[in-house]
Amino acid sequence: xxxxxxxxxxxxxxxxxxxxxxxxxxxxxxxxxxxxxxxxxxxxxxxxxxxxxxxxxxxxxxxxxxxxxxxxxxxxxxxxxxxxxxxxxxxxxxxxxxxxxxxxxxxxxxxxxxxxxxxxxxxxxxxxxxxxxxxxxxxxxxxxxxxxxxxxxxxxxxxxxxxxxxxxxxxxxxxxxxxxxxxxxxxxxxxxxxxxxxxxxxxxxxxxxxxxxxxxxxxxxxxxxxxxxxxxxxxxxxxxxxxxxxxxxxxxxxxxxxxxxxxxxxxxxxxx
Amino acid sequence: xxxxxxxxxxxxxxxxxxxxxxxxxxxxxxxxxxxxxxxxxxxxxxxxxxxxxxxxxxxxxxxxxxxxxxxxxxxxxxxxxxxxxxxxxxxxxxxxxxxxxxxxxxxxxxxxxxxxxxxxxxxxxxxxxxxxxxxxxxxxxxxxxxxxxxxxxxxxxxxxxxxxxxxxxxxxxxxxxxxxxxxxxxxxxxxxxxxxxxxxxxxxxxxxxxxxxxxxxxxxxxxxxxxxxxxxxxxxxxxxxxxxxxxxxxxxxxxxxxxxxxxxxxxxxxxx
DNA sequence: GCTTGACCTTGACGCAGCGTCAGGGTTGCA
DNA sequence: TGCAACCCTGACGCTGCGTCAAGGTCAAGC
Numbered sequence: 001x002x003x004x005x006x007x008x009x010x011x012x013x014x015x016x017x018x019x020x021x022x023x024x025x026x027x028x029x030x031x032x033x034x035x036x037x038x039x040x041x042x043x044x045x046x047x048x049x050x051x052x053x054x055x056x057x058x059x060x061x062x063x064x065x066x067x068x069x070x071x072x073x074x075x076x077x078x079x080x081x082x083x084x085x086x087x088x089x090x091x092x093x094x095x096x097x098x099x100x101x102x103x104x105x106x107x108x109x110x111x112x113x114x115x116x117x118x119x120x121x122x123x124x125x126x127x128x129x130x131x132x133x134x135x136x137x138x139x140x141x142x143x144x145x146x147x148x149x150x151x152x153x154x155x156x157x158x159x160x161x162x163x164x165x166x167x168x169x170x171x172x173x174x175x176x177x178x179x180x181x182x183x184x185x186x187x188x189x190x191x192x193x194x195x196x197x198x199x200x201x202x203x204x205x206x207x208x209x210x211x212x213x214x215x216x217x218x219x220x221x222x223x224x225x226x227x228x229x230x231x232x233x234x235x236x237x238x239x240x241x242x243x244x245x246x247x248x249x250x251x252x253x254x255x256x257x258x259x260x261x262x263x264x265x266x267x268x269x270x271x272x
Numbered sequence: 273x274x275x276x277x278x279x280x281x282x283x284x285x286x287x288x289x290x291x292x293x294x295x296x297x298x299x300x301x302x303x304x305x306x307x308x309x310x311x312x313x314x315x316x317x318x319x320x321x322x323x324x325x326x327x328x329x330x331x332x333x334x335x336x337x338x339x340x341x342x343x344x345x346x347x348x349x350x351x352x353x354x355x356x357x358x359x360x361x362x363x364x365x366x367x368x369x370x371x372x373x374x375x376x377x378x379x380x381x382x383x384x385x386x387x388x389x390x391x392x393x394x395x396x397x398x399x400x401x402x403x404x405x406x407x408x409x410x411x412x413x414x415x416x417x418x419x420x421x422x423x424x425x426x427x428x429x430x431x432x433x434x435x436x437x438x439x440x441x442x443x444x445x446x447x448x449x450x451x452x453x454x455x456x457x458x459x460x461x462x463x464x465x466x467x468x469x470x471x472x473x474x475x476x477x478x479x480x481x482x483x484x485x486x487x488x489x490x491x492x493x494x495x496x497x498x499x500x501x502x503x504x505x506x507x508x509x510x511x512x513x514x515x516x517x518x519x520x521x522x523x524x525x526x527x528x529x530x531x532x533x534x535x536x537x538x539x540x541x542x543x544x
Numbered sequence: 545g546c547t548t549g550a551c552c553t554t555g556a557c558g559c560a561g562c563g564t565c566a567g568g569g570t571t572g573c574a
Numbered sequence: 575t576g577c578a579a580c581c582c583t584g585a586c587g588c589t590g591c592g593t594c595a596a597g598g599t600c601a602a603g604c
Contacts, residue, residue, distance in 0.1 A: 017507075020551070025507060027431060030552095035591055050599055052552055057511035061424040064431050072390060073383035076590070094391040101384045105377055111345035112373045118344060119366040152333040159299060159336050235289075235297060239329035292580070302581090307562055322570055324581055348561070 016054040026063040033063065039076055041066050041083070073101060127162070129169035130154040136176060146189040149243040153236055157228075164226035184211060196249035205253035212265055228264060236263040288326040298335040305335065311348055313338050313355070345373055399434070401441035402426040408448060418461040421515040425508055429500075436498035456483055468521035477525035484537055500536060508535040 023030045036042040042062055045055050062083075069079045074097060082093055126134075134151050142150075158165050175181050184207060191198065240262050241247045251262060260268045295302045308314040314334055317327050334355075341351045346369060354365055398406075406423050414422075430437050447453050456479060463470065512534050513519045523534060532540045 018551075025428070025431065025503075029591080031591060031593085034554095039590090050552080052599080056514050057428070057507050058424070058514055060431075060507065061427050061511075064427055068386075068390070070590090071383075072386035073380065074387075091391055094387055097387050098384060101380050101387065105380045105384075108345065108373050108377045108380070111343075112370060112377075114340070114344035115346075115366055115369050115373065118340070119363060152330070155333050155336055156297070156329070159297065159332075231297075235329050235332065239333070242328050242330055290581075301562080303562060303564085306583095311561090322581080324570080342561090 016048075016056065017060070019053050019055070022055045022059055022063060025060045026067055028063065028067055036063070036066055036076075039080075041076060041080055073097065126151060126155055127158050127165050127169075129166050130158065133169055133172060133176075136173070140176065140182065140186070142186065142189045143192050145192045145243075149239065152243075153239055156235060156239065157232065160229065160232045161226065167226055181211070184208065191244060191246050191250070194244075194246045196246050198246055198249075201246060201249055202253055205250060205257060208250075209254060209257040209259055212259060216267075233261070233264040237261060288320075288328065289332070291325050291327070294327045294331055294335060297332045298339055300335065300339055308335070308338055308348075311352075313348060313352055345369065398423060398427055399430050399437050399441075401438050402430065405441055405444060405448075408445070412448065412454065412458070414458065414461045415464050417464045417515075421511065424515075425511055428507060428511065429504065432501065432504045433498065439498055453483070456480065463516060463518050463522070466516075466518045468518045470518055470521075473518060473521055474525055477522060477529060480522075481526060481529040481531055484531060488539075505533070505536045509533060 017025070019033055020030050023033050026033075033042065037044050042059065045053050045059060048054050065083060066079055069082055070076065074082060078093065078097075082090060085093060130151070133154070134147050137147050137150060154165070154169075157168065176185060187204060187207070191200070191204070194200065241251070244250075247262075251260075254260070254262075254265070255268060258268050259265050289297070291305055292302050295305050298305075305314065309316050314331065317325050317331060320326050337355060338351055341354055342348060346354060350365065350369075354362060357365060402423070405426070406419050409419050409422060426437070426441075429440065448457060459476060459479070463472070463476070466472065513523070519534075523532075526532070526534075526537070527540060530540050531537050
């Protein structure tokens with residue numbers, strides 16, 4: 001009523017935009033526009049006689065502003081506040097966002113490093129020392145199944161006590177490079193496919209018992225600097241038992257000889 | 273049946289893990305474990321007599337593998353394939369992932385840059401030249417409302433033809449620093465709050481017409497190197513009309529004087 | 545006047561990776 | 575025997591839209 005009303009370019013009719021024109025001007029999809037309406041970021045405009053939304057030029061500007069923030073990685077929930085924020089609040093929010101982005105970038109860079117290590121490693125979730133160890137086992141001719149079980153065990157250990165892996169690995173390395181002990185390990189490894197009634201088991205149990213006995217005499221009182229939690233010991237024992245059909249029988253035989261457990265083998269009747 | 277069955281550590285019973293124990297060993301949440309079951313990443317284990325899931329040690333290893341990949345940013349949908357992939361496929365997939373991560377990182381870095389520019393700029397979505405221009409308008413004493421409209425216009429222009437903004441801005445800068453033209457602009461700016469019946473309008477229309485006339489005589493045949501699309505012209509005119517109550521009337525008066533349009537003003541009766 | 549194709553409308557599901565109730569049953573310890 | 579701490583399934587929530595589905599509208603050509 002207060003405006004001139006004969007020009008052909010008045011926004012009331014001719015120049016009003018449809019939603020797809022609006023979207024095109026701002027470089028977004030129609031769906032996004034409706035989404036912003038639903039989220040309350042962009043006010044719903046008037047509708048024309050058939051219910052179509054009709055936008056003025058101001059809506060284009062608003063929409064571009066929204067997109068600019070969204071393209072900058074601002075979550076839509078924050079776009080709302082930012083659009084109506086004063087300079088000071090805006091600066092604070094921007095600082096916030098920048099911190100968030102920096103930490104996300106760092107996160108992704110960590111991901112890249114992990115990916116790179118996955119590509120290098122023998123298998124998943126295995127620290128490099130352990131990779132070296134299983135490679136050594138392969139050189140020494142251990143059966144593949146045994147190597148897998150060993151590898152899995154180290155995955156479990158690495159998950160529970162990552163800082164101890166390097167030291168424990170070093171011990172293992174010396175053990176496996178020690179001639180008689182290696183032979184014992186290899187013979188244990190040969191039990192891969194034996195059943196619980198395998199005739200080799202008793203003799204093997206004898207050898208293991210003798211060895212442990214000797215080691216106990218020698219290293220008596222030597223406390224491990226990396227105590228393995230009972231839970232992990234149980235888990236590793238379980239892994240051993242699951243993996244080899246004859247493992248249960250072997251432990252029984254060892255128990256007859258006064259030893260219990262496997263990962264952390266101990267005397268059944270503790271001697272002072 | 274084929275295994276020894278008197279030991280206390282057999283996995284069938286005692287050593288079987290509940291879901292929360294499994295989760296704890298692998299360092300994930302119970303919910304995540306169930307999610308992996310639902311996604312088919314981790315096989316559903318046997319249930320005990322009361323329907324509880326019971327896991328063996330092998331499940332811990334599998335779960336750790338899944339987490340390792342997931343922690344490296346591998347989408348769960350790809351984890352499935354990767355877990356069962358051979359070395360070659362695995363290497364390819366890892367290469368893929370690394371590329372994806374790199375591009376995501378670049379994306380976020382672009383976000384950071386944009387955020388930084390937002391913090392610096394006069395307002396959202398405004399290129400630096402335009403910021404300088406509106407600052408100059410402020411110095412010259414243009415009313416704040418007029419500056420806002422001008423700024424919004426440049427937001428629209430920058431969105432449609434970003435590469436042309438610098439050149440167009442340069443033209444505008446020289447115009448606004450030209451004494452008589454600046455005075456005209458300032459007087460137009462004073463119409464901010466006038467109604468369509470404002471008595472100053474006819475005189476202003478005369479001045480605008482005279483100026484355009486002179487400019488047309490001088491710059492006849494000078495083709496713009498950055499043609500502004502008709503759609504954008506219309507949009508900018510609409511923005512002008514929306515923003516000032518008397519804009520429609522001013523255009524009418526101009527039309528009486530033989531000119532039509534505003535952003536891209538032209539003769540109504542094209543003179544050869 | 546009728547068809548056709550390009551728009552417009554609302555409503556609803558889907559996506560990733562779980563977090564987080566809700567509403568139950570189980571177990572183990574005091 | 576009671577209580578806390580587990581376990582179960584089912585379902586919604588979050589982010590930012592993409593993508594049907596099932597219809598109404600508009601402009602153009604016949």
